[in-house]
Amino acid sequence: MILGILRTLILFFLVVLGLRLMGKRQVGQLQPYELVIIIMLSALAAIPMQNTGVPLVSGLVPILTLILVHVALSYTALKSERARGIICGTPSVLIENGKIIESELTRLRYNINDLLEQLRSKNIPNIADVEYAILETSGHLSVIPKSQKRPVNPEDLNLSTKYEGLPVTLIIDGYVFRKNLDRINLSEDWLMSELRKYNLHNLKDVLFASLDTEGKLFFQVKSRAG
């Protein structure tokens, strides 16, 4: 039983390490070959985990091989357009200039109901409003509505807008992000002095604090401290 626990821990951490090495793309939409690798990894890890008669190496070596294959394929796809087409496939245009490409739907065995369902899920109930619909290699449908049907943006109205950057997180659950403070040339003393204005004397009492590009400090105190 102890052996089982140890083997499970070893394989778990190895698979987690493998997925981390494979990159962040794994977490989101998977390419076909990535899906195959994930399925294989789970099966490979499960066998030596449950059967202590199987040497751990029998699981470790194939996992290492799969990680190598994944990284090699990713690099190949990154460097070569042709290889990318073979490994990941190419996006398919299902609607072009408002017209459904029937031959493409047939080739992909993608029926109109599926297409309508995907459009509805993107808040486009009327297929007539679509200029382009592209089925990406991950199976995700990208939809570009006709210009008359897309939401109005400030540029359409000739409105000038001011810069909106990203607020900088300063505190999360009492932990002060000194690196972020340094990045915007501020110090912990400044943060403390700002919070003192609101009668707060301990940074550990702050649940969240951030500073936007206009210099406005937002913060929320932990419920027990408040």
Add this chain to the structure above:
Amino acid sequence: MRLLLVLLAVFIAVTALGFWTNHLLESATAELVHDLDGIASQIKQQDWEYALAKTRELEKDWEKKAGWWPALLDHQEMDNIKFALARFKEYVAARDSALARGQLSELREMIMHIPEKEALSLKNLF
């Protein structure tokens, strides 16, 4: 690119280790089979004392040579050889020629099966 190179280096090292272990398995099993053949000829000549002494030696040799094998090979297969060796020793001690020769033959096949199973061949690949 660095990640790919590191993984490639580890993979090459593991592959080289694989070839090396296959070579070690082949030479170790060849020695064990040679010892078994020696014991077989002693049994044929009804030299039971010598056969028993050689079997005990073989048992120790097995422990020494195959100590690390379970790290790479199916544990059940290793255990089966150990049990078969124990049975064989008792048959030799009891001077039962038929059972000893039968068990020896099985043991020989079991030991020879190890490098065969690990060998890089089309049969194993498919």
